[in-house]
Amino acid sequence: MTKLSVPASTDVPQVEIMAVTPELAAKWLKQNTHNRNLRKRAISDYARDMAAGQWRLNGEAIKFATDGTLLDGQHRLHAVIEADVAIPLMVVTGLAGETQETMDAGRKRSxxxxxxxxxxxxxxxxxxxxxxxxxxxxxxxxxxxxxxxxxxxxxxxxxxxxxxxxxxxxxxxxxxxxxxxxxxxxxxxxxxxxxxxxxxxxxxxxxxxxxxxxxxxxxxxxxxxxxxxxxxxxxxxxxxxxxxxxxxxxxxxxSDRPLSRIQQPADAPMPMPK
Known part of the structure; x- marks a missing residue:
């Protein structure tokens, strides 16, 4: 499915699971007009998991406002493009724009x-x-x-x-x-x-x-x-x-070699074990 449907006159958000291709991700990112700065490391981390087939559908969604603005998910969408694979993602549309302030407020699970x-x-x-x-x-x-x-x-x-x-x-x-x-x-x-x-x-x-x-x-x-x-x-x-x-x-x-002192300046090259 490649079409994003946005509810026009309802306060109830709509949820669906979609296979998001790199092309679709690029299209949605054009609607990314109000978001935080990108973190390149997060994109790289996500992309490696996606490319390795280790990405799991876990309930975290790509979120859009009622006017179509992307509210949450820019890092995942950029990762889809970087990994160059299609990934199943949950998509939520029809959210109020001000809900973006409460997104990603929890502590990341380590x-x-x-x-x-x-x-x-x-x-x-x-x-x-x-x-x-x-x-x-x-x-x-x-x-x-x-x-x-x-x-x-x-x-x-x-x-x-x-x-x-x-x-x-x-x-x-x-x-x-x-x-x-x-x-x-x-x-x-x-x-x-x-x-x-x-x-x-x-x-x-x-x-x-x-x-x-x-x-x-x-x-x-x-x-x-x-x-x-x-x-x-x-x-x-x-x-x-x-x-x-x-x-x-x-x-x-x-090497059966005696050693009276251990010296290793912090900026010295790392020795390799033998």
């Missing part, structure tokens, strides 16, 4: 909220680890937030890599024993290190947590000292720097 609704254990930690693993896989190894995964992309990653559940467990247990490293970074590092050596990764984070059975000069002792010193001196350590600490420690352990 990936952590979605996983919590699924009944996932440690939903917030799970979501934050998935986000950083996804960013790492995209080449954003310093977690600069150039591209943030959507909830659908996080869910797809978890389905593809169910072993991430184990990384969440490791992150939680390590944090319970040693609260000086972010759980999201511990879980991300565990997953990445496990790709190299699963057993070594488990041993590594057990020792990060308890510091036991380590001789003087052991890299994990240097790591523990560094992050405890950072905390004692109230240094704000960004996530990518914590990740670099763990990678430098891992590489030293893997």
């Amino acid at each position: 990936a952590a909220d979605a996983f919590s609704l699924r009944g996932e254990a440690h939903a917030t930690v799970l979501a934050s680890i998935l986000k950083r693993i996804w960013m790492w896989n995209q080449g954003d190894v310093k977690f600069r937030n150039n591209y943030i995964p959507t909830t659908a992309e996080c869910a797809a990653l978890l389905k593809e890599r169910p072993e991430i559940y184990r990384s969440v467990e490791i992150a939680v247990r390590t944090h319970q024993a040693f609260r000086y490293l972010p759980q999201s970074i511990v879980g991300t590092a565990h997953h990445i290190f496990s790709r190299i050596d699963v057993d070594a990764a488990v041993w590594f984070f057990v020792r990060v947590g308890d510091g036991a059975e380590l001789s003087s000069g052991h890299p994990i002792l240097a790591l523990r000292n560094r992050v405890m010193t950072d905390r004692a001196e109230s240094r704000k350590v960004p996530d990518h720097q914590s990740m670099a600490y763990l990678i430098r420690t891992w590489n030293a352990v893997r």
